[in-house]
Amino acid sequence: MKLKKIISGLLAGVMALGICGFGLNAGAVSTDSSVVPQILKYGFIECNGAKIEYGIYGDMNGDPLLLLPPNGGDMHSFDNSILPEMAKHFKVITISPRGTGKSDRGTGKLTFEVESADLVVFLDSLHIAKTKIFGFSDGGNLGIVFTLEHQDRVSKLVAMGANINTFGSKNGVQLGIDAEYAYLCAAAFFTQDKSIALQRDICGMMVGQPTLKFRDLAAIKIPVLNIYGQYDLNKRWHSKLITASIDNAQELMIMGKSHSNCFDLTDTVINPALLKFYGVTK
Numbered sequence: 001m002k003l004k005k006i007i008s009g010l011l012a013g014v015m016a017l018g019i020c021g022f023g024l025n026a027g028a029v030s031t032d033s034s035v036v037p038q039i040l041k042y043g044f045i046e047c048n049g050a051k052i053e054y055g056i057y058g059d060m061n062g063d064p065l066l067l068l069p070p071n072g073g074d075m076h077s078f079d080n081s082i083l084p085e086m087a088k089h090f091k092v093i094t095i096s097p098r099g100t101g102k103s104d105r106g107t108g109k110l111t112f113e114v115e116s117a118d119l120v121v122f123l124d125s126l127h128i129a130k131t132k133i134f135g136f137s138d139g140g141n142l143g144i145v146f147t148l149e150h151q152d153r154v155s156k157l158v159a160m161g162a163n164i165n166t167f168g169s170k171n172g173v174q175l176g177i178d179a180e181y182a183y184l185c186a187a188a189f190f191t192q193d194k195s196i197a198l199q200r201d202i203c204g205m206m207v208g209q210p211t212l213k214f215r216d217l218a219a220i221k222i223p224v225l226n227i228y229g230q231y232d233l234n235k236r237w238h239s240k241l242i243t244a245s246i247d248n249a250q251e252l253m254i255m256g257k258s259h260s261n262c263f264d265l266t267d268t269v270i271n272p273a274l275l276k277f278y279g280v281t282k
Contacts, residue, residue, distance in 0.1 A: 034084035034267075045125045047118035050106030053096040054122070058087035063155075064131040065090035065278070066123075068139030070161075070260075072202050074101030081263045082134065085271045089280050090132070095122065097142075099198050110201045112138075112145040112210050119146050123153060132278055134158045137259065141210050147220055148212075156278060157220075159242075160227040160270075161234065161259050164212035168238035181207045217245035224249040225277045227270070229257040250277065 041056040055075050065086055069077035074096035086092050096103040097115050108114065119142075123131065132155050135143030140162030147154045166174055184200035187193070224246050228239040230253055243251040252273050254262045263270065 034080060036079045037084055037087040044102075045122050047121040047125075048106070048114070050098050050104040050118065052098070052104070052118060052122060053102045055094045057083060057092045057094070058089070059091050062089065062091040064093060064128050066093045066095070066119075066131045066133050068095065068133065068135035068142050069097070069100070070137035070139055071206055072100060073136075073139070074103075076101070077136070077139075081266045082271060082274065085267075086134075086274065089275065090278075093126070093128075093131070099202055105198055105201070110205050112142050112205070113149075115142055116146040116149050120150060120153070129153070130155050132156045132158075134274065135160065135162065137161045138205060144212070144217070144220075145210060147222065147224075148216060151220065151222060154222055156223045156225075158225045158227065158274060158277060160262070161229065161232055162226070162242065163234045163238060164210055164214070164217070164242060166206070166208060168234045169206075170233055170235055173233045177203065177206045214241055214245040217242065218247070220246045220249075223277070225252065225273070226250070227252045227254065227262070227273070229254050229259055229262045231256075231258045232262075233259045 037057045039055045039057055040060055042054070044051040044053055046052075053075055067078050067083070067086075069075070075094035078094065083092060083094070098110060098118065099105040106114075123129075130153055133143045133146070135141070135158070137160070140159035141164070143154075143157050143159050144162060144164060147157050163169055169177070181200065181203045184196060184203055188197040188200045224243075226239065226243045226246075226249055228234060232239060239253075240251070243249045252269075254265060254269055257265065
């Protein structure tokens with residue numbers, strides 16, 4: 001019992017430092033610059049044994065735009081960044097992946113392939129044959145994986161702060177993620193605390209995942225916009241090679257910004273770029 005308290009205390013300290021994900025969590029993408037739009041539909045969809053939380057905003061008859069959150073993020077990750085503007089133009093669908101928000105954890109290992117399979121069932125349940133996608137960080141990774149597996153379901157993809165394998169992360173960043181994952185593994189084992197085990201599994205999606213190679217990206221034939229910060233957590237060459245590996249892909253490097261703080265320029269840089277890419281004319 002004493003050991004459990006000690007480990008739990010250490011875990012709280014580590015999590016307070018925000019090591020795992022280095023600011024990839026839901027709170028990091030909030031700019032508080034816009035009013036969150038009214039939610040038009042909220043609920044859960046059974047996806048391969050897990051109930052997945054979702055919300056729909058904007059124009060129910062508009063073109064669908066699916067927002068995929070970062071590691072540990074949920075359906076509210078973009079409430080105060082891109083959601084308000086996107087909801088003016090699209091049927092915006094937000095989602096809490098397995099183990100986040102109020103979604104079930106489900107069973108088995110958390111992988112991008114598992115979440116990609118969830119998205120197929122999710123879109124089918126909403127009767128959406130094809131959608132635009134915006135994914136940030138791990139959400140961008142998921143967007144790439146999903147597009148490779150189900151390209152017929154995606155009309156346009158924006159991946160922001162994405163990496164296709166862990167070699168793309170800067171060395172210090174990946175070392176920090178690996179170290180916290182190791183700590184969470186030990187903490188979960190000694191405490192048998194389910195909440196710690198969940199943190200371990202979510203953090204584990206950044207350890208050894210994704211496992212794509214640049215040559216895999218050549219299969220993507222839909223329009224793609226690759227966004228990253230000038231000082232992103234991913235290596236510059238890795239981000240540029242993602243763009244170069246996809247035919248006719250576009251690229252936007254946000255000057256002076258790293259990863260999550262790219263959203264500081266939501267109104268002036270990100271939203272205009274998204275609307276132009278998605279074909280919205282004002």
